[in-house]
Amino acid sequence: MAASALMLLVLVLPMGAWPSLGLSRRPCVHCCRPAWPRAAAPCPYARVSSGDQWWGLLQVRPTIDISILKGEKGEAGPRGHPGRSGKEGLPGFRGLQGPKGQKGQVGPPGALCQHAYAAFSVGRRKGLHSAKDFQAVPFDTELVNVDSAFNLASGRFHCAVPGIYFLSLNVHTWNYKETYVHIMLNQRATAVLYAQPSERSVMQAQSLLLPLAAGDTVWVRMFQRDRDNAIYGEHGDLYITFSGHLVKPATEL
Template sequence: MYLGFYMFFTIATIQISITYAQTDTAACNSCCTAGVPGIPGHHGNPGVSGPQGMNGAKGEQGMKGEHGMNGEQGMKGEQGMKGDKGSNGLDGIPGKLGPTGPQGLIGLPGSKGVKGEKGEQASQQKSAFSVVFTSDPGRHAVSPMKYDTIITNVGDDYNNETGKFVCAIPGVYVFQVNSMKINGRSNVLTKIMKNGNSQVSAWTSADGYNSASTMVVLDLVSGDQVWTQPQDLSTNNYKSNANGYCSFSGFLLYAA
């Protein structure tokens, strides 16, 4: 920029010089010969600064600038003084139940408690009977033996007219039979029957007066029937009297 200005200024100066030279030449041609143009002089020093001008009128407010970028985080300040204690807040919502902890040690035995009142005895179902022949049955038929004398019949489950025990309380029962034969060479074999099926037998065939006995435990339901009877007509020669040598007994061991 300055070089251009300098060249312009130089050319202008030359032009002015030429113009003055031509004028002088024209004036001088009438009386003298024209001289050679002189070399341009150097630029002068800058002038002294002028006085400061008056303040201009206040310009209009400019448009709002764009939002600048966030500054860097400042250094952490020093800890302030402890504030006053605030009021208690409201109770929060109960938290979830935590996991079960390990089992603790077994504690020491507690002191003996006060003895309680005597309880009522539970009602127990009962069924039991014992029957005998107090007279000589002789050669008994192959059928239920109807003992002529009842010693015990708790619950009335033994039927003296049929010679059969009829179960009224389901459960486990114990039955026992004892049979005595007449004197001499004869046999006696007595069976304990359940619903027409033989369960166990008692048998003797020795000389003289001899007896045989057996026992069985049966699981009965309501309506089951139990009785005794001889094996056959060759093993039915019984002997009994007021001493009750032939007997049949049964009782409920426990209800089902």
């Protein structure tokens, strides 16, 4: 009961009334530290007059060194899953041109360049009269015949090198007779050499460019209509000639 009355008295009486009641004022003491006169500063909750010997001292608050409490570095955790790919960025600026490289070694020599070629030039010394509607013109004189591609007996050139060919036909007409001749590609007439009957014989010529495939044949054909068809020739002179040569092979087209 006495303790309760004393506690009530402490709460009710002001601090100035304590000496009058014979109560001495003691310094504020924490339960875990010594009395404040031995510390660096008074308790912030104690009333201190200007005449007190501890008046004016700086208040010092305790600090804790965090480095003392810091533990050791732990081990690295497992690698996480890769994140999503970001958007593609804009292309960068073109870099500077690098230095010129060193000259490389000389390579091995290449194969010799082989140019494909074909040509023929044949003639007929003896004149010829057509005896039927269509008649192939044979030749009896060989001037040029590369790789023997032209057959004199049949009058046909057999193409072995495909490409563009230049062909030329020259004949001499017969007096008072019609001259009607075709330059043939396989079974198709590609050009006509024609002369009407006349009292004077003349030289006639025809030439053209033709694309030939491998296996194609080129030859000359006489065509008889309602008149006598003939071409003139003599044993001493060469009046009838048929020539051709490769201008450009198909591999270069």
